[in-house]
Amino acid sequence: MQFILLIVCIVAFVDCKMKVLRPPDLVDHLGSKVNIALANFGQIPFGHRLMGYVDMAQPNDGCSPLQSATGSQFIMIERGNCTFVTKVRNAQNAGYSLAIIGNNNDEPLQSDFVMADDGQGYSVNIPSIFISLRDFNIMKEYASNYKVLDNSDDKIFILVKFDVEKKDQIDVIFSLDVNDRDSYRVVDEYSQYYNLLQNENINYTLVYQIFNSNNTELDYIIDEDNCICSRRYCSIDPDGEGIASGRNVVEEAIRQTCIFKLFPDKYFQYMNQFNFQCTKAQAYSTCGSKIITNLQLSANEITKCRDESFKDPLNDQTTKNLSNAYNAILEHQLIVREQAGMVGLPSVVVNSIVYKGQLTGKGVFGEICNSFIIPPLVCKSEVENFYQFEHQSQHYLFLVILLVSILIAIFIIVLFFLFKKFVQRDSVEVTQVQVNEMVSQYIKFYEGKDQQKQNSF
Ligand SMILES: *[C@@H]1O[C@H](CO)[C@@H](O)[C@H](O)[C@H]1NC(C)=O
Numbered sequence: 142m143q144f145i146l147l148i149v150c151i152v153a154f155v156d157c158k159m160k161v162l163r164p165p166d167l168v169d170h171l172g173s174k175v176n177i178a179l180a181n182f183g184q185i186p187f188g189h190r191l192m193g194y195v196d197m198a199q200p201n202d203g204c205s206p207l208q209s210a211t212g213s214q215f216i217m218i219e220r221g222n223c224t225f226v227t228k229v230r231n232a233q234n235a236g237y238s239l240a241i242i243g244n245n246n247d248e249p250l251q252s253d254f255v256m257a258d259d260g261q262g263y264s265v266n267i268p269s270i271f272i273s274l275r276d277f278n279i280m281k282e283y284a285s286n287y288k289v290l291d292n293s294d295d296k297i298f299i300l301v302k303f304d305v306e307k308k309d310q311i312d313v314i315f316s317l318d319v320n321d322r323d324s325y326r327v328v329d330e331y332s333q334y335y336n337l338l339q340n341e342n343i344n345y346t347l348v349y350q351i352f353n354s355n356n357t358e359l360d361y362i363i364d365e366d367n368c369i370c371s372r373r374y375c376s377i378d379p380d381g382e383g384i385a386s387g388r389n390v391v392e393e394a395i396r397q398t399c400i401f402k403l404f405p406d407k408y409f410q411y412m413n414q415f416n417f418q419c420t421k422a423q424a425y426s427t428c429g430s431k432i433i434t435n436l437q438l439s440a441n442e443i444t445k446c447r448d449e450s451f452k453d454p455l456n457d458q459t460t461k462n463l464s465n466a467y468n469a470i471l472e473h474q475l476i477v478r479e480q481a482g483m484v485g486l487p488s489v490v491v492n493s494i495v496y497k498g499q500l501t502g503k504g505v506f507g508e509i510c511n512s513f514i515i516p517p518l519v520c521k522s523e524v525e526n527f528y529q530f531e532h533q534s535q536h537y538l539f540l541v542i543l544l545v546s547i548l549i550a551i552f553i554i555v556l557f558f559l560f561k562k563f564v565q566r567d568s569v570e571v572t573q574v575q576v577n578e579m580v581s582q583y584i585k586f587y588e589g590k591d592q593q594k595q596n597s598f
């Protein structure tokens with residue numbers, strides 16, 4: 142029965158996020174699917190489904206340690222009185238594998254709502270989801286009744302699906318900041334997966350944290366020194382009163398983008414060394430140049446990439462007069478970031494879906510793997526029911542075998558008819574020879590008879 146419901150969910154509600162599978166009267170009450178929002182902490186199993194029994198937290202706000210999970214995998218907790226992270230951590234410590242946080246006001250669930258990290262989110266591994274007050278109250282009312290019921294069939298049983306958008310080509314956007322150590326950590330963690338996925342159809346875009354001071358309310362404190370191109374591209378002064386300026390940061394963003402464009406394999410090594418060796422923004426230029434030499438990258442090509450990215454807005458031709466120029470690389474990044482609507486820094490967007498949860502290289506790899514329509518073999522460990530896809534290729538193999546068998550069968554039939562025809566002609570020849578022989582014998586016989594006659598007379 143569970144299985145059938147699952148199939149129904151997948152076939153009929155491809156976009157379903159959370160679905161109550163049991164008990165039937167609650168399913169009727171709640172409707173076929175429940176909208177959910179996610180958190181930007183915890184490890185979200187993108188592309189996977191979780192199923193389990195649901196308990197109600199005691200106390201309801203989940204702000205103090207919770208009862209241990211016995212037989213249930215998920216727990217419902219009410220919003221308020223403490224941070225989301227505290228609630229989910231308490232659920233994790235009690236042995237639950239998913240926390241369902243219910244809103245405490247009846248505002249509709251916004252599609253861009255995210256349960257925010259309070260800074261302690263790294264201590265949480267389990268995923269969590271957020272549901273509306275209406276849905277929460279219906280489930281809560283049911284759950285508070287089954288304190289007396291031991292039979293797990295009477296418990297709420299739900300399915301949660303962490304959907305990703307599946308495509309043949311995966312678009313991956315990394316949002317990074319030259320001055321942010323966590324950005325380097327994510328890049329470093331991802332490098333091994335970049336190598337694993339090197340032969341796949343993935344379109345990477347790097348977007349560095351740069352802002353256009355014309356578009357921000359902060360523009361009165363942005364010193365020209367922190368910008369290039371007449372304040373078109375700025376970065377926050379990395380050391381306040383010190384000699385470094387935002388301009389150093391903006392220039393380094395262009396250089397790192399160029400290195401990724403020209404030498405993507407070496408980009409990860411460059412980033413790793415830059416993180417450890419280049420700590421002062423005023424020395425980014427010389428320090429980065431040393432790494433470029435060490436890695437035997439062509440400094441000329443990188444400089445050319447930078448110089449050619451400055452264009453005259455009037456004719457889109459490369460220009461050396463930066464006071465009036467725009468920068469094609471940074472302009473593109475500003476547009477991509479605007480479209481992607483990224484939250485937090487660093488962050489990653491895979492097929493237009495912002496990665497939520499704790500950002501790790503492996504997590505990004507998992508999300509990418511699950512975004513392929515047919516995931517490559519290297520994704521085996523990340524994709525649920527990977528054998529399905531293997532079977533799909535076996536399916537093709539079966540078709541090929543079938544086709545070859547049919548061709549062989551046709552060949553054999555043709556051969557058979559040819560053979561038959563050949564055998565027929567052969568036997569016709571044989572009978573003709575026999576007939577000829579008989580005729581000649583007959584003639585001989587009569588001739589002999591004639592002779593006999595002659596002799597007798
Ligand atoms: C929040 O705390 C107050 C005061 O301790 C308490 O009365 C209330 O029930 C708590 N809220 C929830 C949802 O438990």
Ligand SMILES: *[C@@H]1O[C@H](CO)[C@@H](O)[C@H](O)[C@H]1NC(C)=O
Binds near residue numbers: 312314344345346477
């Ligand atoms: C790659 O992704 C970027 C950003 O989403 C986009 O601007 C670009 O057109 C994509 N390139 C290809 C070849 O699809």
Ligand SMILES: *[C@@H]1O[C@H](CO)[C@@H](O)[C@H](O)[C@H]1NC(C)=O
Binds near residue numbers: 353355371372373
């Ligand atoms: C920013 O402001 C300057 C001066 O007003 C202007 O020349 C420039 O075109 C603006 N840049 C952008 C990207 O709007």
Ligand SMILES: *[C@@H]1O[C@H](CO)[C@@H](O)[C@H](O)[C@H]1NC(C)=O
Binds near residue numbers: 462464465
């Ligand atoms: C650079 O462009 C600005 C604005 O168009 C102009 O005023 C200035 O004279 C130019 N500088 C040079 C060296 O051409």
